[in-house]
Each structure stands twice: as C-alpha cells, then as structure tokens.
Amino acid sequence: MPSAPAQSRGCATAVVATLGVIVLLMAVGGVWAIVALTSGGGDYGTVPDCAVAQTDALESLVPDRRSELDQPIDGFQRNWREGRECRWATDRSAESVPAAARMVFVRYDDHGDTEATAAAADAMAAAAGPHSAEPVADLGDEALSWHEETRGFGWGCVAVRMSNLYTLTCYTASIDYQSSEAVPADETVAGAEKLARAVADAVEDGDY
Structure with a gap:
C-alpha cells in the first residue's frame, strides 16, 4: 500500500476518531433510554471486557x-445492569x-416485572x-444490521442479543488517507458483522 504524508494520515485518522466518539455517545444514549425504564437472569453473569474483541x-x-476507549458506561453501576464501551x-x-x-456491551439482570432477556431485546430494538x-x-x-451516517460519514452497525447480553458493533473505514468519505455502505456493514460474529464466538467461549 502506498504511504501517505504523515500529516495527512494524522488529520484523517483524527476525523474518523472524532466521528467515532460522537456515534458511540449516540449509541450509549439509546441504550440508556431503554435501561432507565427497565436483578439475575439469563446466561451471563458479568459484562465482557474490551479484550474479548481482540480477534483476527x-x-x-x-x-x-x-x-x-475502554471503560464502564456511566450510570450503569447498579445491581441489575452493567455496561462497557470500547x-x-x-x-x-x-x-x-x-x-x-x-462496541457497546450491556448485561441485564431480571428487574421488577422485566426479565433480563426482554430488557436486552428492548435495547437492541431501540438501537435499531x-x-x-x-x-x-x-x-x-x-441480530439486526444497518447503515447510519454521522456528519456525512458512514458506519455499518450490528446489534446482537445473546440471552441477557446486548452488544452493538459498528465499523467504518475511509477510502483514502484524507478521510474524504467512507467506503461503501455494504462494506461497513459487512465489516461490522465480521467483528460481531468473532466477538460473539469469543464471548460464548469465555467465562462471563
């Protein structure tokens, strides 16, 4: 692959990173809107950490x-839900x-009249x-997939429910070093699905 001037690479990467912050905040906000309305239940007793995504x-x-970014989601430190953003x-x-x-991971417990698996399903539906x-x-x-745009830059996203665990995976890439635009929508969605499947396998093989 041909190299690009360091300044161009740095500016382009900064653009993509900034968009990632904005879209991640939007995704977490959508999750919060659901969980704030909804303690154990389901197959998972703890939320995965970001290391589970370190896959091929x-x-x-x-x-x-x-x-x-690798941190707990603010406001989720309660006995019926916990989340992590990466x-x-x-x-x-x-x-x-x-x-x-x-990526966003949110694990639910039963809470009141709401079962943990139903809360995870509601979160996925709200994001999509x-x-x-x-x-x-x-x-x-x-699981559901879609394409979304933030400030004109496209992201592919895949939301997955695994029992009482909800995950959201999104991916984007630029067509050039200047981040003039994202790769086609189907490529971003395919990339998000590829990562979502790899993470789902790693979660199933882990001790969560």
Whole structure:
C-alpha cells in the first residue's frame, strides 16, 4: 500500500476518531433510554471486557490500531445492569488508511416485572429503531444490521442479543488517507458483522 504524508494520515485518522466518539455517545444514549425504564437472569453473569474483541477480525478491519476507549458506561453501576464501551482507531502514525470500530456491551439482570432477556431485546430494538435494519441470520439469539451516517460519514452497525447480553458493533473505514468519505455502505456493514460474529464466538467461549 502506498504511504501517505504523515500529516495527512494524522488529520484523517483524527476525523474518523472524532466521528467515532460522537456515534458511540449516540449509541450509549439509546441504550440508556431503554435501561432507565427497565436483578439475575439469563446466561451471563458479568459484562465482557474490551479484550474479548481482540480477534483476527479486529486486526484485519483496523490494523495498526490504538485503543481509544475502554471503560464502564456511566450510570450503569447498579445491581441489575452493567455496561462497557470500547473504541479502536488506526494510529495517526500508521501507514494504513484510517479505520475505526466501536462496541457497546450491556448485561441485564431480571428487574421488577422485566426479565433480563426482554430488557436486552428492548435495547437492541431501540438501537435499531431509527434505521432501516435487516435481520442477521445465525448470530446470537437475534441480530439486526444497518447503515447510519454521522456528519456525512458512514458506519455499518450490528446489534446482537445473546440471552441477557446486548452488544452493538459498528465499523467504518475511509477510502483514502484524507478521510474524504467512507467506503461503501455494504462494506461497513459487512465489516461490522465480521467483528460481531468473532466477538460473539469469543464471548460464548469465555467465562462471563
């Protein structure tokens, strides 16, 4: 791959990273709108950490990356839900064209009259609601995919429910070093699904 001037790579990566912050906040806000209305229940007793996404899929989608976010979701430290948010982006000094991925994990317990699995399903539906979502076969208990834009830059997203665990995976990449525009919508959605499947497998193999 041809190299690009370091300044161009750095500016382009900064653009993609900034968009990642905005969209992640929007995603977490959507989750909060649901969980604030909804203690154990389901297959999962703890929320996965961001390390579970360190897969070959993430390596291929966001090479030469750095971790930009790995933290609990504010306001989720209660006995019936917990969440974690993660984000990775191409390092500004890298030779690779800028790309980024972000993930949200939210685990629910039974709460009042709401079962944990139902709360996770509601969160997935709320995240997909504003978009033209399509079902994704053979992924978790149920999954939806869609394409969204933030300030004109496209992201592919896949929401998955695995029992009482809800995950949201989104991916984008630029067509050039200047981040003039994102790769086509179907490529961003395919990338998000690739990472979502790899993470789902890792979660199932883990001790959560």
